[in-house]
Amino acid sequence: MPKIGIIGGSGVYGVFDPKESIKVHTPYGRPSAPVEIGEINGVEIAFLPRHGKTHDIPPHEVNYRANIWALHELGVERVIGITAVGSLREEYKPGDIVITDQFIDFTKKREYTFYNGPRVAHFSMADPFCPEMRKVFIETSKGLGYDTHEKGTYVCIEGPRFSTRAESMMFRSYAHIIGMTLVPEIVLARELGMCYVNIAAITDYDVWAEKPVDAQEVVRVMKENEEKIRKILQEGVPKIPEERKCGCADVLKTAFV
Numbered sequence: 251m252p253k254i255g256i257i258g259g260s261g262v263y264g265v266f267d268p269k270e271s272i273k274v275h276t277p278y279g280r281p282s283a284p285v286e287i288g289e290i291n292g293v294e295i296a297f298l299p300r301h302g303k304t305h306d307i308p309p310h311e312v313n314y315r316a317n318i319w320a321l322h323e324l325g326v327e328r329v330i331g332i333t334a335v336g337s338l339r340e341e342y343k344p345g346d347i348v349i350t351d352q353f354i355d356f357t358k359k360r361e362y363t364f365y366n367g368p369r370v371a372h373f374s375m376a377d378p379f380c381p382e383m384r385k386v387f388i389e390t391s392k393g394l395g396y397d398t399h400e401k402g403t404y405v406c407i408e409g410p411r412f413s414t415r416a417e418s419m420m421f422r423s424y425a426h427i428i429g430m431t432l433v434p435e436i437v438l439a440r441e442l443g444m445c446y447v448n449i450a451a452i453t454d455y456d457v458w459a460e461k462p463v464d465a466q467e468v469v470r471v472m473k474e475n476e477e478k479i480r481k482i483l484q485e486g487v488p489k490i491p492e493e494r495k496c497g498c499a500d501v502l503k504t505a506f507v
């Protein structure tokens with residue numbers, strides 16, 4: 251049973267060679283694709299492409315609950331989410347890697363929880379990312395010589411449209427990077443006691459800076475970044491401690507009323 255799951259985003263489709271693919275049915279419907287099982291550097295991995303195998307699911311229509319449930323059902327305890335993001339700050343440059351440490355939710359109409367009653371839960375989201383996996387991927391990305399930001403606040407917008415210049419200026423006053431998929435993916439993983447780390451690859455300066463961003467540019471730059479992501483995973487995944495001492499699952503002890 252794979253204990254590590256990877257959710258790949260825009261332009262990240264070939265990070266390993268799957269040995270099998272499993273169709274998982276969940277109480278929330280179908281995940282974005284069958285879950286692919288394979289290995290990265292000797293470690294068993296479950297992989298899901300967030301936008302489907304042919305990128306036909308837009309960010310606001312991703313079935314985040316089914317994706318996280320499916321990975322959990324297969325035994326996954328730790329989730330690595332790969333995302334393409336725009337930069338809201340000069341010093342966060344296209345091509346840089348960010349190991350996100352906070353998020354701000356600007357989405358509007360998604361399924362945010364597994365707990366819609368009668369069981370009521372309120373999960374702490376103060377420090378949402380797994381400290382053990384953050385450490386591994388910060389060290390790995392830096393060790394590979396990539397320009398790496400140890401911290402960064404990701405503002406998640408609803409999409410599928412990009413921001414207006416005014417929105418971008420506002421977001422820039424409190425966040426460092428912008429994307430459309432981190433929420434509710436991380437929230438749902440946490441609700442099941444799973445660890446989550448976000449490896450964000452910057453593809454563009456959002457519109458506050460210069461010319462309007464476009465989707466083709468994001469996918470083109472992400473293709474260029476794919477090798478970086480592959481290397482970070484190849485080196486980083488085997489360094490993830492097998493036993494979890496991070497406390498990510500402890501939120502379950504205090505969430506229920």
Ligand SMILES: CSC[C@H]1O[C@H](OP(=O)(O)O)[C@H](O)[C@@H]1O
Pocket residue numbers: 258259260300301308309332333334335409429430431432464465466468469
């Ligand atoms: C293809 S442009 C916008 C698209 O790219 C990012 O995808 P992901 O987070 O899955 O890497 C962004 O969030 C949007 O979904």
Ligand SMILES: Nc1ncnc2[nH]cnc12
Pocket residue numbers: 334335336337407412413428429430453454455456457463468
């Ligand atoms: N500028 C941007 N805004 C929102 N999502 C993105 N994904 C990649 N670049 C983005």
